Amino acid sequence: MDLEDNDNGLPVGLPTFGIPNDPLLRAVYDLYRPPEDSFRQMQSERNRDTFSEAFIEHERVGTLADLCVRALAKRGTMHIVDPVRLNPLWMRIHYDSIDVNLPLRECYFVEDARFWKRVVLAKSSEQCLSLKGLDDYDWRGKGMSIKYVELVEACPASLWPEKEMSELAELIRDYVRCMDIRHLQSLSEFSFRRLERHSSDTEPEVSSEVSDGIEVSSDELSTPKSRSDEGEEEQEQETEPLKKTFVRDNTLIAFKVSAEFADSDESTSDMERREARRDRNAARQKLRELKMAQEAEHEQRKQRRVNLLKREPEPPPKRRRRPKPVRGVFDITVEPEPDDGEDQILDHRNKTKYLQYLKQFDYDEDTCHHIDLSFVGHFVNLVSLNLEFLGPGEGTSYHKRHLRFSLKDMVHLSKGLAKLVNLQIFRLRNSHLNAFKLYPLCRVLRALPQLHVVDLGYDQMTDDCGPYLGILLDRQIMLKALELEYNQLDMKSVAAIGVALQKTTDSNLQYLGLAHNRLSSGALEHLCERITGTEHVEELNLSAIGLSFPRVFVEEVCRLLRNHKPLRRLEMVATPLGADLRRELICALETNPNIIYFDGRACNFEEDEEFEADMIVRRNLAMTENTYVRDTAQFPDTLELLEHAKSLRHPLVTRIEESVAQQKECFKNYPTWKSSRVSVEDVPVIEKEESDYDIWTVFALQTQQNSFLVQNSTEKAATVQEPASQKISQSSSPRSSVFSFDPNNFTLEQFREHVYQPGPGNRYNYFVEKRDSKF
Incomplete structure (x- = not known):
């Protein structure tokens, strides 16, 4: 049987899909292929989601089952059919086909x-x-x-x-x-519009109902009345000031009152009532004048609106003249654009x-x-x-x-x-916080037991928020980081933070960020004084605090470097310093062996000063990694310390030596395998230099030598073997005999006998072709 080569590389039985590769058919298909947009415009194809036309001759097209799984995935993930759910490959295709914009309610259960x-x-x-x-x-x-x-x-x-x-x-x-x-x-x-708008080119229209809504009662008479009646009337007027009073007959009331009080003198209370009545009448008169002014203004406004809306009379139609002859492009009469009505809009702002x-x-x-x-x-x-x-x-x-x-x-x-x-982490940034808004927030954050980081940066907090920051830090389990950058904090805030750090807590505040806060000199002094001597604040950020006196800043930072032992990291970016202040700061930095990070960019440091500060930080890092340097109890003498340092090796070399030792130990415990008899002896190859190199001649010489060696080896093996071992057939023990390969004498029976041996599957056809080509 003939073995054909599989050129396309596809496994046997793989279902494939394609169209004929005939150039004429492909040209016809490209000619009559409809565009993709036409499918959605057709009435019968408007609800179609899958277009098989898009997959023809596509390099990534899958089987029809894969396309069906993808189409079902687009429909939803709530109910997956059993054939897809039981097939891991299809489930992988299903999950890879789900749209990332799927609503949360439809995909929250996907694992x-x-x-x-x-x-x-x-x-x-x-x-x-x-x-x-x-x-x-x-x-x-x-x-x-x-x-x-x-x-x-x-x-x-x-x-x-x-x-x-x-x-x-x-x-x-x-x-x-x-x-x-x-x-x-x-x-x-629209929710934030003001009640009174700015004046525009046209005045707003005020209806007559607004002008007539103010009702003014008539004046009170100057004739006194009884105390009870007058009291009731005044009470009624106070409760209903805009209600019209009943008009009485002035003559009758005046006669009755004059007859009743003819013989009595006016008392002081009567004078007070008259003064009050006179004031109320004056107020009513002012209201009447105001109402008249509003009515007059309203009439004027109406008249102005009428004048604005009044159109000018159209001029009489002119006599049509005879059009001039068109001699060029500029002689053509162009009609104006139609009126869009914008000129008639009164509120054109x-x-x-x-x-x-x-x-x-x-x-x-x-x-x-x-x-x-x-x-x-x-x-x-x-x-x-x-x-x-x-x-x-x-x-x-x-x-x-x-x-x-x-x-x-x-x-x-x-x-x-x-x-x-x-x-554990709460961040409220880029907001407008004040004392009223910060108070309920700090009270709740204070009660959270596992809160570690609070970030209130870029919140534009003023110094009035300081007491509430103290409430935030007044807790038994202290925060690990408090970030207050880019605010407007000052003395009150620093004082509240300092008081909170003075209290004993179960944990320590590691990071305190006060960068870009306009702190005063007193605030910085108070902060350093409160921090010194506590176990808090391992990392301090004082970048760009904008002090007007740099010497005060350097003095406080130096005091902090010399006396605050827990300090590990210091940032003071964008703080310009003079030459004397820089030297004083570097001297203070050298005395502290615990600083492992120092950031002094934009502080006018020179190159030598930057190098010196960097070397100090590197020294501290080396001492932190090698703790034996500071161990005076184990190495009281410097010589002992040096001897111990000589015995140390690089960590990378130590790891390499440990790996090599483990490999040697593994080889010692490695199991030994029984050595097997060599089935094929090494055949020496004799090379002969020739001017005209002929491959077939060399191939024939090698074949003869191999056959001669095989005969000698079989004769020696026959003399050594016992009679019982000679009865064992060659087929039952393939290692007992050596297979000799001669392409000139190769037959089909030999191929069938040794076809299961390792080697290329089509070697028979290959050597037959070579043998035939020789002749």
């Missing part, structure tokens, strides 16, 4: 890590995540968090579907560990002026509400929460309403944070 990795890489801005493997990161929790945050950020501020979002949060609460919210929707611009007005508008923080942030309380397993009020992210950075939030938002957020007992 495939590759699908969630595609979701995270497609929607996250962190490029370094692409370097992580499937088992190196929580892809499912991160993907669920991103999809839920997308729904939160897309929800308008005036509408929060609490029931739907709470139900969805309950479904994913066990998997979400971190949440990053940056672009919350703010209230619309200046857009540039209106934009400037919007930029200058000061939005009240109490009205800048957002959605109910208490929804974070549903995620009880949340470890990290990052919240920033950056607006919807539409590029309208001049809108201050996007960057502000109300006290109500902080109250809702605090209500949700109170339930996060596992929270």
Whole structure:
């Protein structure tokens, strides 16, 4: 039988799909192939999702079953058919075909890590995540968090579907560990319009109802009445000042009152009542005058509107003249464009002026509400929460309403944070925090037992927030890091932080960031005084604090370097210093053997000074790695220390020696294998130098030598073998005889006998072809 070569490399039985490769047929197909957009325009194909025409002659096309699995994956992942669910290969194709934009409610139950990795890489801005493997990161929790945050950020501020979002949060609460919210929707611009608009080119219309709405009562009579009646009347006028009074007959009332009080003298109370009555009448007269002025202004405004709307009379039609003959391009009469009506619009505002007005508008923080942030309380397993009020992210950075939030938002957020007992990292950045908003937040953060990092940078906090920062640090388990960069903190804040650090706690504050806060000299002195002598603050950031007296800054930092032993890292970027101050700082840095990081960029250090500071830090690092240098109890003498240092070797060399020793130990315990008899002896090859090298001549000589050697070896073996071993057949013991290969005498029976030996499967046809080509 003939063995044919498989050129295409496809396994046997693989189902394939294709079209004829005839050039004429392909040309006809390309000619009459409809465009892809035509399918969606046809009435019968409008709901079609899969187009087989797109897979013809495609290099990545799969089998029909694979295409069906992909089509089913586009339909949804809620119910997977049994044939797909029982086939691991199809399940892999199914998960790889799921769209990353699938709603969270339809994919939260998917456990495939590759699908969630595609979701995270497609929607996250962190490029370094692409370097992580499937088992190196929580892809499912991160993907669920991103999809839920997308729904939160897309929800308008005036509408929060609490029931739907709470139900969805309950479904994913066990998997979400971190949440990053940056672009919350703010209230619309129409919610912040002022009640009184700026005056425009046309005056607003005021209806007659507004002018006639003010009703003024008639004047009170000067004739006194009885005390009870007058008291009742005054009470009635005070309760209903705008109600019209009943007009009485002045003559009759005056006669009765004059007859009753003819013989009595006017008392002091009567004079007071008359003065009060006179004042009330004067007020009524002013109201009447105001009403008359408003009515006159209203009439004038109406007259002006009539004049503005009045059209000029159309001029009489002119006599049509005979058109001039067209002699060139400029003689052609061009009709004007039709009127679009913009000239008739009375409220045609200046857009540039209106934009400037919007930029200058000061939005009240109490009205800048957002959605109910208490929804974070549903995620009880949340470890990290990052919240920033950056607006919807539409590029309208001049809108201050996007960057502000109300006290109500902080109250809702605090209500949700109170339930996060596992929270370790909390960041609230790029916000407008004041004392009222910070108070409920600090009270809740203080009660969280596992909180380690609090970041309140870029929040524009003033010094009034200092006492509440003290409340935040007044806890038994101290924070590990407190980041307060880019704020406006000063003496009050530093004093509150210093008092909190003086108290005894179970843990220590490792990082304190006060960069870009305009601290005064007194505040810095108070801070260094409170920190010195405690176990807190291993890392201190004092970059760009903007002190007006650099000498005070250097003195306090030097005192801190000499006396504060827990200090390990110091950052003081962008603090210009003089030559004497720089030398004093380097001397203080040299006395501290614990500093392993020092950042003094933009401090006017020269190259020699930078090199010296770098060498000091390197010295401290070496002493930290080699602890025996400071061990005076083990090495009291310098000579003993030097001898011990000579006996030490480089860690890399030590690891290499240990690896070599392990390899030698492994070879010692390696099991020995029984040596087998050599089945084929080495045949020496005799090379003969010839001027005209003939391969077939050399091949024939080698064949003769091999046959001669084989005969000698078989004769020697026959003399050594015993009679019992000679009875063993050659087929039962293939190693007992040597197979000699002679391509000139190779037959089909020999091939069938040795076909199962190692070697190429088509060697028979190869050597037959070579033998025939020789002749």
